[in-house]
Amino acid sequence: MQHIADETPTRDEKLIVLFEDFLGARAIRKPSAHTLAAYRRDLTAIARLLTDGDLAPDGATPLPLATLPISAVTTRRLRYAFGHFAAPRAAASVYRAWSTWNSFFAFLVADGRVPGNPMSAVDKPKVLAPAPKPLRGEETPERLLEAVAEGNDGRQRHPWPERDLVVLALALCAGLRLAELLDLRVGSVVGRPGERRVEVIGKGGRPRSVPIEPELDALVERYLESRRRRFGLRTVGRESALLVDRFSAPMRRGGLQYLVESCYRRAGIVDRVPAGAQLHALRHTFATRLAEDGASASEIMRLLGHATLTTSQNYIDVTAGQQRAAIKANRTNRALAKLAANDGD
Template identity: 70%
Template structure:
């Protein structure tokens, strides 16, 4: 075990981030880890003192005080994320033999309510969206319906996250006809395989044909812009928002969901069609079965509300 008095927190944060980078997380994830860790260090040792802060200085009492100040002007979700980052950091240090134990259980964290699924509203909204986007819109500067449809379809029919879409390569699709699948680099570095049906496979193939005709630049990144450059996070978000506008369904997209609403629609429809929580967990790459169970519970509540709205039930109530 290393001597805590001679090692700085700054050095160990670097080692932790390097170890995490091997898992190939998104750049956004690594930046969030660094921001959460250095923000607390800055509260413990402001200014230049943070660079030489020894690990031994981070007692449970010091960490509790730093987190109390951190939480003063931040949302519970931000505090919870920072707590999780520090918990992962100390778990890494325990595994590496740097410290004997993890002090984070002694530091309070906000109690987070389960996140409610936010699918697209309206029974036929996904179908309306796909139909509208599949047609060329002359109002666009450079319409590319095959590319736009494949983005929507991979979220609606395979449940891919934004970061997972950006990580796809042309070789991410494999398998014989009828047994096709897409290999996904999931959240937290967890890979998963999602089966794709012939209809989605055909959408991917049409996009690849159009891509070869439009783009001469050689890259194995699946999703590119009109110049052949890999799509970035902001570009993909804008693409999805423009698809909603073109389809006239912006009022049916839950606030703040955007592309994630498509993934939630995929999961909600799985639950409506009888998939259990374990199946949803595997297909969507959830880390917790509880997250997957949320879709089933919401679907059950919607079904009960529909039954409750039945006028015959109200008539029965009047019989007494």
């Protein structure tokens, strides 16, 4: 049966229309709102440079972005646009924009909208894997957890130590990213007592299941009970956001970042947080402590949701029991045991 396309491909399709088609297709993968916004910024930033008169074909009048056709996006113009884009930016930002445009053209080729992907002829920077940025100081994670659990900072207008402690613990003892925390539902914590785990959708839509110890499970339940008291039983359904603000609305990116920063201030450890890390410093602390306490590279990869190991020969498939043993060996869980034993009275 012959396939009939919804639209006849044309090299004169408007670039901004194709952007929307691409972003709509990407949305099916359920990326975070932050990720979609980053795609849009990278596409638009380069496209605006393509409207620069210096990049227009010889003798041609530059077109405004709203009317720029895909046929105007030549390899030569892309090279110049990326050259101008790269000048004031870090290599990681340039690489991310290159990857976005490469994915965009791969989508257009697969959809029959353009005959080929020109990005292979556009240089991209080499980006080294960033060095881990854990919290500095051997006992800093324990100091942070204990300070937040006490909840006696008079500067807080609306204290909620049960929630704040769960945020920190999920990052320190399960290695969750900021976007992963925001995407959690109440029903994301599953399993029988003693075999509990948190189910996460990570980068690239890759699912993973991270074992959690009874101490962290108890803190989650204590938080949910405090939430029921504040907002009522109906606000804690399985599909409800796990983390909410003081109005019972799902937490947003800025709110969660501010919460973590305020926890650092309350614990007096701001000087021990690597620059630019913030919540990611907790995830890096989780990973480095696993490594120090004997977890293998494969276990760490699986628990943190990384796509690959540095070299494929280091890959070792591990069982769920081995992953749980690695989690149990995490020293931060031992600090949670003491906090979980405290009933808050």
